[in-house]
Every structure is written in structure tokens, then in C-alpha cells.
Amino acid sequence: MSIFETFLNWDVFVRVLPLLLSGLWVTFTLGLLAIVLGLAGGLLLALLRLYAPTPFRQLTIAFIDLFRAIPILVLLVVVYYALPFLGIRLSPFAAAASSLSVVSAAYSAEIFRAGIQAVAKGQFEAAKALSLSPFRTMTDVVLPQAIRVVIPPITSNAINVMKDTALASVVAMPDLLKQATQAQALTANPTPLIGAAVIYLIILLPLVRLVALLEKRMAAAHR
Amino acid sequence: MRPIIRMSGIDKMFGSFRALHEVSLDIGEGEIVVVIGPSGSGKSTLIRCINQLEVHDAGTIEVDGHLVTRGAGLAAVRAEVGMVFQSFNLFPHMSVLRNVALAPVRVRGLSWSEANERAGKLLARVGLEAHAQKYPGQLSGGQQQRVGIARALAMEPKILLFDEPTSALDPEMVGEVLDVMLKLAKTGATMVIVTHEMGFARKVADRVVFMDGGRIIEQGPPDQMFDAPRDPRLRNFLNAVLSH
Numbered sequence: 351m352s353i354f355e356t357f358l359n360w361d362v363f364v365r366v367l368p369l370l371l372s373g374l375w376v377t378f379t380l381g382l383l384a385i386v387l388g389l390a391g392g393l394l395l396a397l398l399r400l401y402a403p404t405p406f407r408q409l410t411i412a413f414i415d416l417f418r419a420i421p422i423l424v425l426l427v428v429v430y431y432a433l434p435f436l437g438i439r440l441s442p443f444a445a446a447a448s449s450l451s452v453v454s455a456a457y458s459a460e461i462f463r464a465g466i467q468a469v470a471k472g473q474f475e476a477a478k479a480l481s482l483s484p485f486r487t488m489t490d491v492v493l494p495q496a497i498r499v500v501i502p503p504i505t506s507n508a509i510n511v512m513k514d515t516a517l518a519s520v521v522a523m524p525d526l527l528k529q530a531t532q533a534q535a536l537t538a539n540p541t542p543l544i545g546a547a548v549i550y551l552i553i554l555l556p557l558v559r560l561v562a563l564l565e566k567r568m569a570a571a572h573r
Numbered sequence: 574m575r576p577i578i579r580m581s582g583i584d585k586m587f588g589s590f591r592a593l594h595e596v597s598l599d600i601g602e603g604e605i606v607v608v609i610g611p612s613g614s615g616k617s618t619l620i621r622c623i624n625q626l627e628v629h630d631a632g633t634i635e636v637d638g639h640l641v642t643r644g645a646g647l648a649a650v651r652a653e654v655g656m657v658f659q660s661f662n663l664f665p666h667m668s669v670l671r672n673v674a675l676a677p678v679r680v681r682g683l684s685w686s687e688a689n690e691r692a693g694k695l696l697a698r699v700g701l702e703a704h705a706q707k708y709p710g711q712l713s714g715g716q717q718q719r720v721g722i723a724r725a726l727a728m729e730p731k732i733l734l735f736d737e738p739t740s741a742l743d744p745e746m747v748g749e750v751l752d753v754m755l756k757l758a759k760t761g762a763t764m765v766i767v768t769h770e771m772g773f774a775r776k777v778a779d780r781v782v783f784m785d786g787g788r789i790i791e792q793g794p795p796d797q798m799f800d801a802p803r804d805p806r807l808r809n810f811l812n813a814v815l816s817h
Contacts, residue, residue, distance in 0.1 A: 475626050476662035480676035480728065481651035490675060494666045 362541040366533035370545055373529030380443065380525065381512040384450035388511060389504070391451060392458025397488070399463055410459075417456035423517050425449045430521040446518035446525075454511045461503045465496035502564040509557050513550075526550065574601030577732060577763055578623060582632035585618055585787075592618045593629070594787040602731075605764045607774040607795075610784035611810055616767045619784070620734045623765070624654045637731055652680055655725030659737040661717045663709040663724070669696065670705040673724045680728065688727070695723040699753050715746030719753055726757075733757070735766040771814055775799055783807045 398410040417425070430445040440448065469492050477487040497504075519528035530546035578600040585593035593615045600606050608616040621627040622634060625647055634641040636650045664672050673692035677683040683691070696702045699719040701712075709717055718738055725733060735754065739747045751773050758764060758777045768774060774781055774795060781798040783791045783806075791804045802808045 470662075472658060472660050472662035473664065476656075476658065476664070478626060479624055479651060479654070479656035479658075480724070481648050481680045482676060483648070483679070486679045490679065491664055498666070 357540055357544055359539055359541040362537050362539045363545050366530075366537060366542045366545070369529045369533050370526065370542060370549065373524060373526035373546070374549055376443070376524055377512075377515050377526040380446055380450070380518060380523070381515045383447050384454055384511050384515070385508045387447070387451035388454025388458050388507075391455030393462050395455055395459035396462035396466060399459060400466060401484075414456045414459050417453050418460070420453070422449060422453050422514050423520065425453065426517055426521060442518065442521045442523035445521055446515065446523050450511055450514055450518075453514075454507060457507050457510075458504065461500050461507065462496065465500035466492060468499050469495045499568070502561055502568055505557070505561045505564060509554060509561065512554060512557075516550075574604060576600060577602040577637050578765070579635040580619075580622070580632065583619070583622060583629045583634065584631035585615070585622065585627060585629050592787050593622070595632070596784075596787070596789055597632075598782065598789060600732075600763065600765060603761045603763055605758050605762075605777055605779045606766070606782060607778040607780075608765065608767045608782045608784060609769070609771070609774060609810070610790075611813075614784040615787040616784050617736050618787075620736060620765050620767055623732070623734060624651050624656060626656075648680075652728060653731045654734060655728055655730035655732070656734045656736065657718070657721045657725050657738045659740050661709070661714075661721045661741070663717055663720055665709050668706050668708060669701065669712070669720050672709065672720060673727045676724070677727050692723070692727055695726050696720070698726075698756075699723050700749075713746060714742045715749045718742065718746075718750045722750075722753055722757070732763045732765065735764065735768065737767050737769070739768065739770060769814065771799070771811075783810065785810070 395410055395414055399407060399414065401407075402410060426446060426449040429440060429449050430442065433440065473491055473495065474487065477491045482490065515525055516527040518525050519531065522528070524532075526546050526549060530542045533542035534540055576599040578598075580599070581597040583593050583596045584591070596615070596619060598606075598619070608619065610616050618627055622629045623636065623641070625641060625643070628643065637653060639646055639650055641647065641650050663669075664675070667675065670689060670692050673695055674683075674685065674688035677688040677691060678685055693702065693705060696705050699722055701716060701719055701723070704712060704716065704720075709720065712720065721738075738754070739750050742750065747770065751770060754764075754766070754773075755777055766774075766777075778795045780792060781795050782789055783798065783802075783804070785806050791798065791802065791807050798807070799811065802811055
């Protein structure tokens with residue numbers, strides 16, 4: 351058998367492609383859900399961390415630190431295999447979505463916080479002097495400026511979430527990687543794995559380039 | 574003249590530095606008060622206490638009969654007190670028009686079309702109607718500060734505070750901002766102005782207040798303050814700023 355027949359076997363690839371595509375769909379849904387929930391949760395955590403009364407602020411800091419420290423794989427395994435002993439039984443998708451979202455929220459929180467703190471003090475003072483409410487100060491004045499600054503790191507974080515969805519295959523979630531390993535077993539050929547790797551790259555490479563571009567544009571805007 | 578601002582016994586500490594030392598000052602409705610003094614004398618801190626950008630540690634402040642404290646009443650007080658900043662503090666991500674129209678919509682409950690119309694008139698009044706759709710970053714410093722004045726006026730405040738409004742400007746732009754303020758002074762507005770522009774102070778002020786070391790040292794009509802200063806600290810200060 352030639353190296354092509356082993357690793358890039360066209361017949362095998364065509365045969366397993368539907369399986370891979372169904373896996374891709376799961377990966378995509380999981381990633382997108384975790385990104386959206388992570389952004390919303392991250393913004394909320396950042397605001398709590400900055401403006402909540404002291405005990406809540408300290409709780410928030412502890413929460414953020416905890417989920418930035420724990421490896422996602424460990425969290426995922428705990429959520430899926432340990433929580434059932436407490437009567438909390440999650441589907442593979444729910445376990446993966448919640449683990450990825452919470453970790454992503456913790457990272458996003460620190461990014462948003464840095465963005466909010468980068469907004470000039472005079473902006474807050476002008477909003478106060480105009481009698482804008484704290485809510486309006488955030489939505490009209492502070493967040494539009496903060497979010498502009500954090501678009502590159504937030505996009506970078508979203509890429510990480512998309513990549514980390516592959517970890518969900520350890521809790522038997524039929525994502526792209528899981529389907530590929532199954533197809534490999536089925537066909538006794540590694541082509542499906544190569545196919546999955548290529549699909550990951552096709553999706554993520556443009557995003558990585560996009561981050562670099564955004565960073566360059568930010569740097570130019572600040573000059 | 575009915576006092577519209579009453580400050581009595583105001584103390585303000587920054588750590589162990591005493592920025593204000595039992596300062597008392599009443600300002601009448603329609604009065605134009607210019608506060609002068611060396612850097613670090615407490616002039617900015619004093620006017621920033623009026624709308625609570627600095628929270629005073631002791632003493633009381635009343636604005637239009639309402640006691641200024643933290644809490645629910647503060648928003649109402651701030652709505653009646655416009656402020657113009659040394660560094661403009663315009664919102665860089667909004668058009669000039671939206672900068673001016675924002676607070677009337679969010680705080681006064683105007684519709685956007687009403688607020689835009691008001692903003693357009695105010696921009697015309699400060700000579701910037703042609704720049705309404707530009708962003709602050711596209712304007713010169715003097716133009717930005719005139720937008721700052723229009724933004725403060727858009728709330729139709731009873732009192733206007735100016736915190737060194739020309740100190741961050743290139744010299745050739747100081748005049749255009751002072752002209753706008755001079756016009757404003759003639760409309761009967763109550764204005765409290767911290768500035769180093771002594772010529773302007775003499776022209777516009779009903780009363781000049783001289784501060785040093787967190788205290789009011791001397792106050793009076795501009796002629797008396799500039800031509801016949803009594804306290805040696807005021808005389809030294811005037812010598813220093815007028816001799817160059």
C-alpha cells in the first residue's frame with residue numbers, strides 16, 4: 351500500500367464524509383453556543399467584578415480565577431462523570447456546552463475588564479456630569495469604546511473555544527473528532543483523521559488570519 | 574441676588590493632602606464667578622465638588638435649594654449643572670451631533686428628532702453647524718471644546734461649570750472658545766469658571782475668587798482684585814501670571 355492509499359485514501363474519504371460532516375455540524379453548534387454564552391457571561395462577570403458590592407465582587411473574582419485555573423478537560427470529565435453522583439446527569443452536549451461556556455466566560459471576563467479599564471477616566475466623568483444613569487453610561491459611552499479595543503483578544507478566545515470543542519469527544523459527544531476516530535476504526539484506515547484535521551484547519555486558519563488583521567488595524571487606529 | 578449655589582465649610586482630603594480647607598462660597602443666580610489661583614490651590618476640586626465628581630468630606634453644598642449628597646437626588650442636581658472639561662472629554666465614537674443630543678434623550682426624555690434639532694441649533698450657536706456629522710477626532714482642539722460647551726448647554730442647565738476650558742488648547746485656539754463663553758455670559762447664565770486667562774476674567778467676571786492652599790484668600794469685583802489686591806499672596810500670584 352502506498353502512502354497515499356494509507357493516509358489520503360479517496361474512496362475511504364468519500365465513504366466517511368457524511369459522518370465527518372455530521373460531526374462538523376455538532377462541533378459548529380457546540381462551539382457557537384459556547385462562544386455566545388461565554389461572551390454574555392463574560393460581560394456580566396466583568397461588570398460584577400468591577401462594580402458589584404465587595405462580597406459579590408470577591409465571589410466573582412474567585413469564580414473567574416477558579417475557571418481560568420482548571421483544565422477544561424478535567425472540568426468536562428468532572429461535569430460528565432462526577433456530577434451524576436449528585437443526581438445531576440447531563441447529556442454529552444450539555445456537559446460540553448456548559449464546561450466550555452463557563453471557562454470561556456471566565457477568560458472573556460478578564461478581557462472585557464481590561465477593555466473597560468482602558469476607557470479614559472474623563473469619559474466616565476463626562477457621563478456623570480451629564481447625569482447619565484450607570485446603565486446608560488455603560489451602554490452608550492463605555493462599552494462601545496471598550497468592545498472596540500477587545501475585539502482581537504475576544505476573537506482569539508473564540509478560536510480557542512472552537513478548538514476546545516474537540517475535547518468533548520472524550521465524553522462520547524459525536525463531534526468532528528469523535529466521528530473521525532470512529533470512522534477510522536470502521537474503515538481500518540487513518541484517512542478520516544486526516545480529513546478531520548483538514549476540516550479543522552479550513553475553518554480555523556482564516557479566523558487566525560482575521561485576528562492578526564484586526565490587531566494590525568487596531569494598532570494603526572491608535573497611532 | 575438669590576444664591577443658587579451655597580457651599581459651606583467644605584473639606585476635601587486626597588489621602589493626607591488637604592485639598593480644601595473649610596471653604597464657604599455662595600454664588601448668585603446669573604452670577605459669573607471666576608476662580609483663580611496657583612496650581613494645586615483647590616480651584617478645580619472646589620467646582621468638581623459642586624456636581625460631585627469629587628465627594629467632599631465635610632461641609633454642605635446646596636444647588637438650587639437641594640442638598641447635594643450621594644444617592645437619588647444627585648442625578649437631579651447633575652442634570653441642572655453642566656460641565657466643560659479641560660480635556661473636552663467628548664465621546665470619540667459618536668458624531669458631534671450625537672455627542673450633543675445624547676443626554677437630552679437619555680436624561681430629559683426627548684425624542685431623537687427633538688434632541689437633534691436642539692443640538693443643531695446649539696452647534697450653530699458655537700459656529701460648528703457644518704461639522705455636525707464629523708467625529709470629535711476630526712476636529713481641532715478649539716472646535717472640540719466648543720462642542721463640549723454645546724453638549725453642556727443641551728441639558729439646559731441652570732449652572733455651567735468650566736474647569737480650565739482653555740488650558741489644553743494651542744494658543745491660537747483660545748480666543749474662539751473664550752468668545753463663545755463671553756457670548757454665553759451675556760445671556761444671563763450662571764457660570765463658575767476656573768481659568769488662568771486673566772484678561773478674560775477681568776472682562777467677564779462679576780466676582781473673582783482667589784484661592785491658595787485649599788482656602789479662599791480674597792474675593793471681590795475684578796477691578797478691585799486686579800488693580801488693588803490686598804493679600805500679598807494674591808499680589809505675588811498676579812505678578813507671576815501677568816509679568817510674562
